[in-house]
Amino acid sequence: MFLISRCFTHQLMTFSNAKMPPKIAVLGAGIIGVSSALAIQQICQKNVEVTIIAERFSPDTTSDVAAGLIEPFLAGSDVERVKEWTRLTIERIKEYMSEGNLGAEEKSGYWMQSVKEVPDWLKLMKNVKVLNESEVAAIRKRPGHNFGVFYTTWYLEPTRYIDYCTKKIMENGGKIIQRKIENIDELGNDFDVIVNCTGLGSRVLFNDETIRPCRGQIVRVSCPQVRHFFIDDDFYTLINDSCLILGGTKDLDQWELEVNSKTAQKIIEGNCQNIPSLRHAKILSHHIGLRPCRPTVRLEKEIKNNYPPIIHNYGHGGSGVTIHWGCALETAELVNKTIIERKSHL
Ligand SMILES: Cc1cc2nc3c(=O)[nH]c(=O)nc-3n(C[C@H](O)[C@H](O)[C@H](O)COP(=O)(O)OP(=O)(O)OC[C@H]3O[C@@H](n4cnc5c(N)ncnc54)[C@H](O)[C@@H]3O)c2cc1C
Numbered sequence: 038m039f040l041i042s043r044c045f046t047h048q049l050m051t052f053s054n055a056k057m058p059p060k061i062a063v064l065g066a067g068i069i070g071v072s073s074a075l076a077i078q079q080i081c082q083k084n085v086e087v088t089i090i091a092e093r094f095s096p097d098t099t100s101d102v103a104a105g106l107i108e109p110f111l112a113g114s115d116v117e118r119v120k121e122w123t124r125l126t127i128e129r130i131k132e133y134m135s136e137g138n139l140g141a142e143e144k145s146g147y148w149m150q151s152v153k154e155v156p157d158w159l160k161l162m163k164n165v166k167v168l169n170e171s172e173v174a175a176i177r178k179r180p181g182h183n184f185g186v187f188y189t190t191w192y193l194e195p196t197r198y199i200d201y202c203t204k205k206i207m208e209n210g211g212k213i214i215q216r217k218i219e220n221i222d223e224l225g226n227d228f229d230v231i232v233n234c235t236g237l238g239s240r241v242l243f244n245d246e247t248i249r250p251c252r253g254q255i256v257r258v259s260c261p262q263v264r265h266f267f268i269d270d271d272f273y274t275l276i277n278d279s280c281l282i283l284g285g286t287k288d289l290d291q292w293e294l295e296v297n298s299k300t301a302q303k304i305i306e307g308n309c310q311n312i313p314s315l316r317h318a319k320i321l322s323h324h325i326g327l328r329p330c331r332p333t334v335r336l337e338k339e340i341k342n343n344y345p346p347i348i349h350n351y352g353h354g355g356s357g358v359t360i361h362w363g364c365a366l367e368t369a370e371l372v373n374k375t376i377i378e379r380k381s382h383l
């Protein structure tokens with residue numbers, strides 16, 4: 038009886054609240070959660086009540102650790118979807134830059150490779166140049182640099198951007214609740230749609246063991262004379278407005294959040310070999326993040342008996358900044374379609 042009444046109550050709640058704007062819970066306040074919340078407000082023309090519920094907020098999310106380089110990395114096997122999400126995100130970044138926001142720029146540099154790779158997503162970049170033998174020889178810094186590509190991409194500093202999105206969400210009437218959700222039963226019948234943007238948290242919250250941590254350690258340094266990024270199989274120097282980000286480890290199934298000093302030293306040494314000027318860099322800070330890696334990004338609607346519809350948007354690996362807006366738009370379209378379908382049944 039309880040289950041039926043609960044299910045009936047939920048339907049009743051929906052029917053009885055037909056005049057109230059649909060209530061949307063967005064679980065997670067990383068770049069995926071806040072961008073999804075904002076896209077939902079925009080696509081549903083603000084005729085929704087969006088509440089972000091999260092355990093941690095910026096600057097204490099994985100998203101805040103990211104350098105925000107725009108290029109797919111550990112994004113799973115849906116390469117065509119990832120490329121389209123990247124394209125839409127690049128358009129978003131251009132708009133964001135045109136508004137005069139800080140923390141986003143075009144940036145050029147080198148990707149030196151031991152095995153030649155010219156992925157399709159390079160077509161989204163500018164000034165792409167596959168290096169010839171003499172150019173490789175001129176740029177090479179270590180024996181593993183057998184091939185190389187020069188290109189221009191963008192960076193989007195997550196912390197600044199999350200703040201930008203959050204301000205807009207609040208201006209649109211959004212709400213924020215700081216809370217760890219142990220079980221979605223806790224949400225009861227309070228919401229009409231649940232949007233899951235909990236990243237690695239989905240492993241427990243939605244019992245998805247296919248999402249696994251890929252631990253990344255970085256060092257933020259100041260070295261203004263370095264103005265190009267430099268990436269190879271083991272190390273990278275990426276650029277933000279007022280610092281460089283030196284990386285980059287990728288250790289699957291490693292949950293350790295303590296900074297490892299030996300790893301930090303290896304990261305610094307390896308990047309100094311690629312860019313000798315870095316020997317004059319000032320060390321600013323050390324950070325760890327656990328990339329939410331999954332075989333594919335999970336972006337889909339789930340219907341569970343006795344629960345509101347759940348729209349999943351998690352598992353972005355090393356590409357959450359790169360694909361955030363494409364994923365946010367697709368999530369918002371799923372929410373809008375769900376609301377319209379519900380209204381048609383009233
Ligand atoms: C070192 C490093 C460098 C990176 N560099 C880049 C880069 O240059 N470019 C790029 O595109 N990507 C990069 N990434 C990847 C990017 O950071 C991630 O893909 C992205 O942050 C994932 O965003 P998210 O919002 O899903 O996760 P998160 O930022 O982890 O946010 C998850 C949110 O869900 C909340 N949450 C989880 N479980 C619960 C629960 N049970 N109850 C309530 N709230 C919950 C958390 O509190 C948090 O608010 C990098 C990652 C690392 C680690």
Ligand SMILES: NC(=O)CC(=O)C(=O)O
Pocket residue numbers: 104106107108109110253273284285328354355356359
């Ligand atoms: N997209 C990226 O470049 C990801 C990255 O730098 C990381 O460490 O993850």
